Amino acid sequence: MSSVDTSDTGPESLIRAPTRIIQAACAVSLVFLIAAFSTDLSENPGNALIGALLSAAFCAVLYKAWPRLLSDPGRDGVMAAGIGIYVAAGLIYWPLFSANPWSSFAGLAGSLIFLLAVLAGWKEVRKAPPTALFGIAVIFLYVLASCLAPILAPYSQSAPMGGSNLLWGSELKDGGIAYLGTDQLGRDILSRLLYGARNTVGIAFVTTALTFVLGSLLGLLAASMQGWIDQTLSRVVDVLMAIPQLIFALVIFTVIGSGAVKMIIVIALLDSTRVFRLSRSVAMSIVVMDYVEAAKLRGERLWYIIYKEVLPNATAPLAAEFGLRFCFVFLFISALSFLGIGLQPPTADWGAMVRESANLINFFLYAPAMGVTPLLPAFAIALLTVAVNFVVDWFLHKMSGLKE
Amino acid sequence: MSDTKRGQKGDILLEMKGLKIEGRADEQWIEIVHGVDVTLRRGEVLGLIGESGAGKSTIGLAAMGYARDGCRISGGEIWFDGTELRSASDEHLRKLRGHRIAYVAQSAAASFNPAHRLIDQYCESPVQHGVMSRDKAEKDAKDLFRRLRLPNPETIGERYPHQVSGGQLQRAMTAMAMSCRPDLIIFDEPTTALDVTTQIEVLAAIRDIVDQFNTAAIYITHDLAVVAQMADTIKVLRYGNTVEEGDTRRMLAKPEEKYTSDLLAVRTYKRDQRDRPENEGPLMQIRGVDASYGTVPVLYDVSFDVYKKRTVAVVGESGSGKSTTARVITGLLPPKAGEVYYRGEVLPADYRQRNKDQLRRLQMIYQMPDTALNPKSRIRDVIGRPAYFYLGLTGRKLEERVRELLRLVELEPDQYINRLTTELSGGQKQRICIARALAAEPELIICDEVTSALDQLVAEEILKLLQRMQDEFDLSYMFITHDLATVRAISDEVVVMQNGRVVEQGPKEEMFTPPHHDYTDLLLSSVPEMDPDWLDRLLAERAEMARQGRVLKAADN
Numbered sequence: 005m006s007s008v009d010t011s012d013t014g015p016e017s018l019i020r021a022p023t024r025i026i027q028a029a030c031a032v033s034l035v036f037l038i039a040a041f042s043t044d045l046s047e048n049p050g051n052a053l054i055g056a057l058l059s060a061a062f063c064a065v066l067y068k069a070w071p072r073l074l075s076d077p078g079r080d081g082v083m084a085a086g087i088g089i090y091v092a093a094g095l096i097y098w099p100l101f102s103a104n105p106w107s108s109f110a111g112l113a114g115s116l117i118f119l120l121a122v123l124a125g126w127k128e129v130r131k132a133p134p135t136a137l138f139g140i141a142v143i144f145l146y147v148l149a150s151c152l153a154p155i156l157a158p159y160s161q162s163a164p165m166g167g168s169n170l171l172w173g174s175e176l177k178d179g180g181i182a183y184l185g186t187d188q189l190g191r192d193i194l195s196r197l198l199y200g201a202r203n204t205v206g207i208a209f210v211t212t213a214l215t216f217v218l219g220s221l222l223g224l225l226a227a228s229m230q231g232w233i234d235q236t237l238s239r240v241v242d243v244l245m246a247i248p249q250l251i252f253a254l255v256i257f258t259v260i261g262s263g264a265v266k267m268i269i270v271i272a273l274l275d276s277t278r279v280f281r282l283s284r285s286v287a288m289s290i291v292v293m294d295y296v297e298a299a300k301l302r303g304e305r306l307w308y309i310i311y312k313e314v315l316p317n318a319t320a321p322l323a324a325e326f327g328l329r330f331c332f333v334f335l336f337i338s339a340l341s342f343l344g345i346g347l348q349p350p351t352a353d354w355g356a357m358v359r360e361s362a363n364l365i366n367f368f369l370y371a372p373a374m375g376v377t378p379l380l381p382a383f384a385i386a387l388l389t390v391a392v393n394f395v396v397d398w399f400l401h402k403m404s405g406l407k408e
Numbered sequence: 409m410s411d412t413k414r415g416q417k418g419d420i421l422l423e424m425k426g427l428k429i430e431g432r433a434d435e436q437w438i439e440i441v442h443g444v445d446v447t448l449r450r451g452e453v454l455g456l457i458g459e460s461g462a463g464k465s466t467i468g469l470a471a472m473g474y475a476r477d478g479c480r481i482s483g484g485e486i487w488f489d490g491t492e493l494r495s496a497s498d499e500h501l502r503k504l505r506g507h508r509i510a511y512v513a514q515s516a517a518a519s520f521n522p523a524h525r526l527i528d529q530y531c532e533s534p535v536q537h538g539v540m541s542r543d544k545a546e547k548d549a550k551d552l553f554r555r556l557r558l559p560n561p562e563t564i565g566e567r568y569p570h571q572v573s574g575g576q577l578q579r580a581m582t583a584m585a586m587s588c589r590p591d592l593i594i595f596d597e598p599t600t601a602l603d604v605t606t607q608i609e610v611l612a613a614i615r616d617i618v619d620q621f622n623t624a625a626i627y628i629t630h631d632l633a634v635v636a637q638m639a640d641t642i643k644v645l646r647y648g649n650t651v652e653e654g655d656t657r658r659m660l661a662k663p664e665e666k667y668t669s670d671l672l673a674v675r676t677y678k679r680d681q682r683d684r685p686e687n688e689g690p691l692m693q694i695r696g697v698d699a700s701y702g703t704v705p706v707l708y709d710v711s712f713d714v715y716k717k718r719t720v721a722v723v724g725e726s727g728s729g730k731s732t733t734a735r736v737i738t739g740l741l742p743p744k745a746g747e748v749y750y751r752g753e754v755l756p757a758d759y760r761q762r763n764k765d766q767l768r769r770l771q772m773i774y775q776m777p778d779t780a781l782n783p784k785s786r787i788r789d790v791i792g793r794p795a796y797f798y799l800g801l802t803g804r805k806l807e808e809r810v811r812e813l814l815r816l817v818e819l820e821p822d823q824y825i826n827r828l829t830t831e832l833s834g835g836q837k838q839r840i841c842i843a844r845a846l847a848a849e850p851e852l853i854i855c856d857e858v859t860s861a862l863d864q865l866v867a868e869e870i871l872k873l874l875q876r877m878q879d880e881f882d883l884s885y886m887f888i889t890h891d892l893a894t895v896r897a898i899s900d901e902v903v904v905m906q907n908g909r910v911v912e913q914g915p916k917e918e919m920f921t922p923p924h925h926d927y928t929d930l931l932l933s934s935v936p937e938m939d940p941d942w943l944d945r946l947l948a949e950r951a952e953m954a955r956q957g958r959v960l961k962a963a964d965n
Contacts, residue, residue: 294780298844301738301759302794303767316784 132398139394146388150202157192161199162350164190169364172373185377187361193377196352200381203347204354205388207268208334214272215329219279220322224310226280227287238284241277249274250339262345271336275329282325286318320399327396331389338385354381421489421591421624422448422471428483429466429475429648441466441648443484446626450591453618453625455639455656457632457671459863460834463648464628468594471626472509473501489591507537510585514597516577520569526580527565534587545587552583555620556613574726575606579613586617593618594626599634603725603890604934611637611936612947630863632671633936636660637943644668656940670865672938677868677897679875681916684715684901689752691716691884692737692852697746699736706732707743707908712901714852717878719885721899721916723892723931729908730888734854737886738772768798771845775857777837781829787814787840788825794847813843817873835866839873846877852884859894871897892935896920904928 129140149156158180159165166176170186184193226234244252256270290296296313304313340346341355349356361378368375429441441463448454456464466479473493475481486493488509493501505511513519520529531545540548546565553561556579569577578598585593595614599607615638618625627638635642635656642659644651644667652665663669690713699707707729714720722730735741737748739759748755750769756762774780781790791810795801801809811821817839829837838858845853855874859867875898877883889895895902895916902919904912904927912925924932933946 294774294776295782295785297740298772298774298780301740301767301772302797302848303759303762303764304797312785313782317782 128402135394136398139391139398142387142391143395146201146205146391149198150205157195157198159192159195161196161352162191165192166190169374171371184380185374187357187377191350193357193380196357197354197380197384200352200354200357201384203351204334204337204341204385207264207347208330208337211268211271211275211337212326212330212333214268215275215279215333216322216326218272219276220283220318222276223280223283224287224314224318225306227284227291228306228310228314234284237280241280244274244277245281250336253336253340254343254345257340257345262348264347264351267337267340267346271333275333275336279322279325279329283318283322286321287314290314290317324396324399327392327399331392335385335389354385357381358385419450420447421450422446423487424467424470424484425487426484427467427470427481427486429463429470430480430482431466432478432480437480437482439482439648440479441470444645444648444650446471446643448592448624448626450624451622452641453627453639455635455642456626456628456645457630457635457642458645458651459630459865461647462645464630464645465596467645468596468626468628469511471592471594472505472511474505503537506533506590507539507588508590509592509594510588510590512578512581512585512593512595512598514600516581516598517569517574519581520577522569525566525568526572530565530580530584530587533584537588539588548587549583552586552617553580555617556580556583557609558583573606575602575610578602578606578610582610582614582617586621586623589621590623592624592626594628596628597630600629600631604892604936605725605930607634607936608934608943608946611943614638615943631936632660633938633942636938636940637936644671660938660940677871679898682718682900683915684718688716690714691751692886693749694733694737695747695749697733697736697743697748699732699741699743701732701741705744705908707736710736710746710905710908710910712903712910712913714884714886715900716851716884717882718900719878719887719898720901720903721887721889721895722903722905723889723895724905725890725931727907728905730890730905731856732908733905734772734856734886734888737854738770764798768794768848769851770854771848771850771852772854772856773838773841773845773858776861777834777841778861780841781837783828783830785829786825787827787829787832790829790840791843791847794844798848809847813847816846816877817843819843834862835870838862838866838870842870842873842877846881849881850883852886854886854888856888857890858887860889860891867894868897874898892932904931 129137132140159176164186165178165180166174166182166186168186168188168190170176170182170190172183172185174182174185176182176186176192182192182194184197187193187196222237226237253270253274257266260266260270291309291314296309299309299313337346338353338355338358341353342359344356344359346355347353358378358381361381364377365375365379424444424446426443426445427441428439428443430437431440432438444463444467446454446467456467458464466476469476470481470486471488473481473486473488473496481494484494488504491500491504493504496504520526527546527549530549531542534540534545534548535542539545549565550561553564558564558576558579564572564576564580572580582593582595582598598614599610602610611634614625617623625638627635629635639656641654642656643653644659644665646667652659652663652668654664659668660672663672692714693711694713695711697707697710698705710729710733712720712722722733724730732741736743737755739755739757739762742757748757750766755766759767788807788810791813792801792806795809795813796806810825814821814824819836819839824832824836829840832840841858858874859870862870871894874885878885885898887894887899899916902913902916903910904919904925906927912919912928919928920932922929933949936942939945
C-alpha cells in the first residue's frame with residue numbers, strides 16, 4: 005500500500021491518505037457508540053436501534069464530507085481536532101451515555117454536525133456579514149442547548165422541585181437554586197427552557213426535514229415527469245393550499261387527536277405543499293437545460309436525472325427555503341402548543357410555556373422578574389427566528405450574486 | 409437636424425489616457441485593463457476588436473465613466489469634450505449619459521423592458537433630459553424608425569418588445585440611442601446575436617445614422633469583417649492591452665502584429681469537398697419529415713441523406729427549422745409524418761423507444777457549452793458517464809479512457825480531470841462536450857451551431873479538432889450552422905433551409921457556385937468580407953437588383 009502512496013503525487017493521494025484515518029475514526033466511534041447504546045437495549049430497544057442508525061448515518065455523513073472539506077488545504081488539522089474533541093467528549097460522558105444514551109449521543113452528534121457544516125463553509129462564513137455571524141452563533145447555542153439539555157439542565161423538565169411561582173434565584177427543596185424561578189407547578193423554569201429548546205427545535209427540525217424530503221422529492225418528480233403526474237400532484241397541492249393552514253391543522257387534530265408524531269406528520273404534509281411549489285418551479289427551469297436533455301438522450305433513467313443532474317443545481321434555493329420553512333414550522337408548533345393542541349404536558353415546550361404563564365405578565369409592575377417569566381420562552385422563540393432569518397438572508401444574498 | 413452647438417468634424421471628442429480598470433475576483437482586485445489610450449474625434453468611428461476577455465466592453469463602458477458591478481476604474485484620465493469623467497459628479501454623469509453619450513447593448517432583447525411599449529421607452533430619455541417634449545419625441549421616433557428602415561414606422565412604436573423580431577429590436581435600440589442626438593454612441597456587439605441577413609440591415613442603418621448626424625462612435629465586436637465595414641480606425645485588444653491601432657484600410661492590408669494577422673486569417677480555413685462514397689448506402693436518411701410544435705407546423709417534407717465519414721451542413725437563419733430537424737432525428741420531437749432511417753432501418757420516432765445502442769451511435773454537441781454541461785459536475789464524471797453507461801467501463805479502465813479522451817481533445821488530463829465544468833473557458837467547455845460525445849463511440853454526431861458562441865480563433869480550433877476526430881474515428885457529422893464560413897470550412901454537402909423547407913441541397917462546390925436559389929444567394933452574399941468596400945458594393949448591387957424587380961428578402965423583414 006505504501007508504494008502506491010509514494011508514487012501518487014496528484015490531488016488524489018492528498019484525499020486518500022487522511023480518508024483512511026477518518027475511516028478508522030468512524031469505525032471506532034461507530035463501535036463505541038453502538039456499545040454505549042446496547043447497554044440500554046434491554047430497557048428500551050427502540051431507542052437503542054434508532055440511536056445505532058443515527059450514529060451510522062452520522063459516520064456516513066462524516067465520511068462523505070471529508071474529501072470535500074479537504075479541497076481547501078489546511079482544513080484537515082481543524083477537522084482532526086473536531087474529531088478528537090468528539091471522541092474525548094464521548095469518553096468523558098461515558099457514564100451519561102449509559103444512563104441516557106440517545107439524548108447524549110444526539111447532543112454530541114448534533115453539535116458536531118453543526119460544527120462540521122460551519123467548517124465546510126468556513127471560507128464563506130469568514131466573509132459573512134456581522135448579522136449572519138450573529139445568527140450562526142445564536143443557532144449554534146440553540147443547537148448546543150437542545151442537544152445537551154439532559155447534561156446542561158439542573159433539573160427535570162417535568163418534576164415539581166419546590167413551591168409554585170418562585171422568584172428568580174429562590175432556593176428549592178433539595179437546596180439547589182432555581183435561577184429563573186419556578187412555574188405554577190413548581191418546576192424549574194431554566195430546565196424547562198433548555199428542554200423546551202430540545203423539544204420545540206428538535207421537533208421543528210425533524211418536521212422541516214420531513215417536509216423537504218416529501219416536498220422536494222415530489223416537486224422534482226413533477227418537474228421531470230411533466231404530463232399527468234405533474235398535473236395531478238399540482239392540483240392536489242392547489243387544493244391543500246387553498247385551505248387556511250392553521251384551521252386545516254386544527255380540524256385534523258380534532259379528528260385524529262394530538263401527539264408529537266401525529267403533529268410532525270400533519271405539519272410536514274401541510275407544509276410540503278409549499279416546498280413542492282418551490283422545488284417544482286426551480287426544477288422546471290433546470291430540466292430544460294441542455295445537459296438534462298443530453299442525459300435524457302443518453303437513455304438515463306429518471307432517478308439518475310433527478311439525483312445527478314437536477315438536484316445538485318436546485319440545492320441552493322432549497323437550502324435557503326429550508327431556513328425560512330424551519331422558522332414557519334417552528335412558529336406553527338409554538339402556535340399549536342399555545343392553543344393547547346401541540347406537545348402535551350408535562351413535556352416542556354416554549355409555546356405552551358408562554359400560554360401557561362401568560363397571566364403572570366399582570367404582575368410586572370409589582371415583581372418585574374416574575375412578570376418577565378412569560379416573555380422568556382417568547383424571547384427564545386423570537387431570537388431563534390431572527391437568527392435563522394439573518395442566516396437565510398445572507399444565504400439568499402450570496403446566491404443571487406448581489407453585491408453590498 | 410443640424411445643431412450649431414456641435415463642434416466641427418475632426419475635433420477631439422473623447423480622450424482616454426492610460427486607462428486602467430480592475431475587476432474583483434476572490435476578494436482581490438485584479439487589473440484587467442492595463443493602461444489603454446483611446447482618442448476619438450467627432451464624426452469618427454473607432455472599432456474595438458479582440459476575443460472575449462480582451463476588455464473591449466469594459467473600455468467601451470469606461471468611455472461613459474462607468475464601470476460594471478465588481479469592476480472599478482483604477483487609473484488614467486477620461487476626457488469627454490473638456491470634462492474629466494472620473495472626477496465628475498454623479499449628477500453631471502447622469503446628465504451626460506443617454507443625452508450626450510449613448511450605449512447600444514449586445515442583446516436588445518434583454519435590454520428593453522418587456523412591460524413597456526417601444527415608443528414609451530424611446531421617449532423616456534429625451535423627455536427626462538429635457539431635450540424635447542413628448543409629442544416632438546414621438547414624431548422624431550417615427551422619423552428615425554423610418555430612416556432605420558423599420559417596417560410600419562408609424563405604428564411599430566406601439567408594440568411591445570416581444571412583438572418585434574430581434575433585428576428590428578436592435579434597430580429600435582439604435583434609434584433609442586440616437587433619440588437625444590448624442591455626440592458619442594457606444595455599440596457593444598450590436599449584431600453578434602443576429603442572422604447574417606439581418607446583420608446587413610442593422611449595419612447599413614447604423615452607418616447611415618452615424619453619417620447623417622456627424623456622431624462619433626465606438627464599435628465593439630469580435631468580427632473583423634464587420635468592423636471593416638464600420639470603422640475608420642481599428643484598435644486590436646488582447647488581455648487588456650492594445651496590440652495594434654491604425655487606419656482600417658492600412659491594417660487590413662498590412663497588419664503589423666502577428667495576432668492581428670491571425671485574426672485576419674481566421675476565416676480562411678477550408679477543407680476540400682469529398683464526394684459521396686460510391687458503392688455504399690447512406691448512414692442516415694431523413695425522408696419526408698413533417699413536424700410541428702403543438703398545432704404550429706415547423707417542418708415541411710424535409711429529406712436528406714448523411715453518408716459515412718461525410719459532413720452535411722444544414723444552413724439557414726434562425727427559425728428556419730434547422731434545430732427542429734435535429735430534434736426530430738434525436739427523437740425529442742416525434743414527427744407528424746416521415747421517417748428517419750439509420751443504416752436502412754427505421755429509427756423509433758421517440759427517443760424513449762430507442763435502445764441503448766441506437767442512442768449511443770447518435771450523439772449531439774450543443775450550441776451553448778455553458779448550458780450543455782452540468783455546472784455541478786466534474787470533468788471526470790461528465791466524460792466518464794457515457795463510457796460507463798454505454799460501454800460498461802469501470803475503475804482503472806474508465807479512468808484511463810477519460811484521460812485518453814481528454815488528451816484527444818487536447819486538454820492535459822492531470823490538470824483538468826478533477827475540475828468542475830464551471831472552471832473552464834468557453835472553448836475548453838466545448839472540447840469537453842466533444843469528448844463526452846466521443847466517449848460514447850458514436851457513428852454520427854449532430855453539431856448544433858457548435859462554434860457560434862465562441863470567439864473566432866477558438867471556433868476555428870474547434871472546427872479543426874472536429875475534422876481530425878472525423879478522420880480518426882470515421883465519424884459522420886450533421887452540422888447545423890448559420891455561418892457560411894463554417895460551411896465552407898468543413899462540409900461535404902450542404903442543405904439550405906428556409907421556413908421549415910429544404911430550398912436547395914447538393915455538394916459543397918456546387919452550392920458555392922452560381923446560379924443559386926434566391927435564398928441561397930441572399931445567404932451567401934450576406935456574409936461579411938474583410939474588404940472595407942464590401943457593404944457599399946453589396947448595397948449598391950441589391951439596389952440595382954431591386955430596380956430590376958428581383959428582391960432578396962429575409963424572413964425577418
